[in-house]
Amino acid sequence: MLTWPSRALSHAARIPEEEASEMNLRAHAAAKTAAQTAATTAALAAALLGASAAAVPVPATAASSKATAVRQVDPAKCEKNIDKNHTYQAHGYTFRTDGQGRPEHADAFNMKVTKAGRGSCATKVGQMGGSGYDGVHLITNSLNGDDKRYNLVPQNHALNTGSYNHQVEGGTRRCITNGGQIPAT
Numbered sequence: 001m002l003t004w005p006s007r008a009l010s011h012a013a014r015i016p017e018e019e020a021s022e023m024n025l026r027a028h029a030a031a032k033t034a035a036q037t038a039a040t041t042a043a044l045a046a047a048l049l050g051a052s053a054a055a056v057p058v059p060a061t062a063a064s065s066k067a068t069a070v071r072q073v074d075p076a077k078c079e080k081n082i083d084k085n086h087t088y089q090a091h092g093y094t095f096r097t098d099g100q101g102r103p104e105h106a107d108a109f110n111m112k113v114t115k116a117g118r119g120s121c122a123t124k125v126g127q128m129g130g131s132g133y134d135g136v137h138l139i140t141n142s143l144n145g146d147d148k149r150y151n152l153v154p155q156n157h158a159l160n161t162g163s164y165n166h167q168v169e170g171g172t173r174r175c176i177t178n179g180g181q182i183p184a185t
Contacts, residue, residue, distance in 0.1 A: 078121035119147030129154025
């Protein structure tokens with residue numbers, strides 16, 4: 001399972017300078033925490049080091065009953081705020097919004113590597129963040145994360161293009177491509 005809380009990384013409109021600085025600090029802290037968590041996950045660490053799938057331990061909990069794939073893709077308009085306190089489903093993944101209708105959480109089981117493309121909603125969500133922001137997927141589109149608003153948040157461009165992002169997404173793809181799984185935490 002891959003879980004990504006987005007509250008610290010997302011906001012839906014231009015914000016005052018001091019709040020933007022605070023959000024960037026929270027985003028950095030969230031990225032650091034996520035990096036520390038990922039570093040302790042044996043499967044992801046092994047994938048980042050290029051280990052074979054046979055060397056990647058997968059606990060029994062990774063094949064939990066939640067692993068049953070749901071193939072529906074819930075619709076959502078690409079707007080600043082969508083349904084408040086709502087749970088969306090797409091490809092067996094679950095996405096939740098907060099009380100203001102902003103994406104705040106995503107869970108993914110049985111991730112699959114797919115061809116990635118950038119949709120128009122990702123660009124629009126990046127513009128919602130203001131200058132220097134990209135629209136990013138909570139579950140990357142190369143792991144079957146859809147270009148739907150519930151899977152997209154504004155994120156500082158430097159975080160989106162930095163080595164952390166590429167190592168985590170790239171390592172996850174390598175692990176799955178080589179037959180490994182990311183264990184449930």
